Amino acid sequence: MSLRFRFRINRATRFYLQQDRQLLTLSFSNKILSLASRAADLSDTEVLVESPPEWGAPVEVADGILWVRLPLPFALDHVNVYLIRGQDGWALLDTGVDDARIRSIWEELFSGPLAGERLERVIVSHYHPDHVGLAGWLAAKFNIPLHMSATDYLLARGLSHPAGSGLMRFRKGFLESHGVEPELASVVTERGQRFLDMCSPLPGTFRRLLAGMSLHLGGTAYEVLTGGGHAPEQVMLYGAKSGAFFSTDQVLQRISPNVGITPLAPDDDTLDEYLRSLGEIRERVASDVLVLPCHGLPFKGLHQRIDELSAHHHRRCDRILEAVADRPMTVGELLPVLFPRPLDPQQRSFAFAEALAHVNYLVARERLQRLESEGIYRYSANG
Ligand SMILES: [Zn+2]
Secondary structure, X not given: OOOOOOOOOOOOEEEEEEEOOEEEEEXXXXXXXXXXXXXXXXXXXXXXXXXXXXXXOOEEEEOOEEEEEEEOOOOOOEEEEEEEEOOOOEXXXXXXXXXXXXXXXXXXXXXXXXXXXXXEEEEOOXXXXXXXXXXXXXXXXXXOOEXXXXXXXXXXXXXXXXXHOOOOOOOHHHHHHOOOOHHHHHHHHXXXXXXXXXOOOOOOOOEEOOOOOEEEEOOXXXXXXXXXXXXXXXXXXXXXXXXXXXXXXXXXXXXXXXXXXXXXXXXXXXXXXXXXXXXXXXXXXXXXXEEEEOOOOOEEOHHHHHHHHHHHXXXXXXXXXXXXXXXXXXXXHHHHHHOOXXXXXXXXXHHHHHHHHHHHHHHHOOOEEEEEEOOEEEEEEOO
């Protein structure tokens, strides 16, 4: 099966990808990459392209792997999804949010560049709407199975149910106990409300992905890796033979994935889960793979990037310890210390969850202690 792809070039820019002795020529027009958070410092990893392709224009980034970039209605304005050539069609990894614009991009893809092709399965990395949003719609449209981790599937099902739509909403009282100012508290309590609007109904059955299992796609065995921190059981795929690693949201090139606390488990040590997952990936996956993330650009230099992300979180922990050296502080008071630049409401809500994750990590290691006075929690350095 061979496909030819055509790109509309506004401002012709050609980049040459030298990969596995195969020279690919890509043309791009969209040079604007707007990222939500540059908190993880700019990386020195080697990007294989300097700018992303147009929305919805498939680009072959490796033999039998197509990269499609979809717009998102957030400050982080895009998500990357991938088509992996399988036995009888293509496996799709992640889907974009459910809105009219993304549905029409998919319709155009299957009546244009992918006309006559079929999808054989949908694989979803984790429960966030930019990844799972159109999974139900695509699975029904092509009558194909959905593959997901059990935790993320069940969480997405829970959030898709009207009675469960508040699962991910922090209660106002909880936020106030952490010193969050009332204006931000009402913004944060809205979070999670929009899940239903951004997701098509999920199929009633799914195929469970578990760490260590193999998915065979078009003659290539992909090992399933899972990791916590950003989502409870996020799936990544590693083709050791093909040298491709779908890092999904766990390892991104320029930004640091949000590692937060959820209202479901406010005392969890999700930063520890995330750092342990980075360690496992570093051990399991070769450093010279082509990393295919769900945000930003494909890149090489996996181990270096993992080290940068891990150092970034340790620096944040150090900043908290410095800040509380003078006086005990609430998580609300730590927000401007950790995130000095202006943030939009959605980013502020992520920032709260992220600050609490770092605080929980330090409490679990007895480097911070939690003090309670009149229903407000403050944290001070231990010893
Ligand atoms: Zn995500």
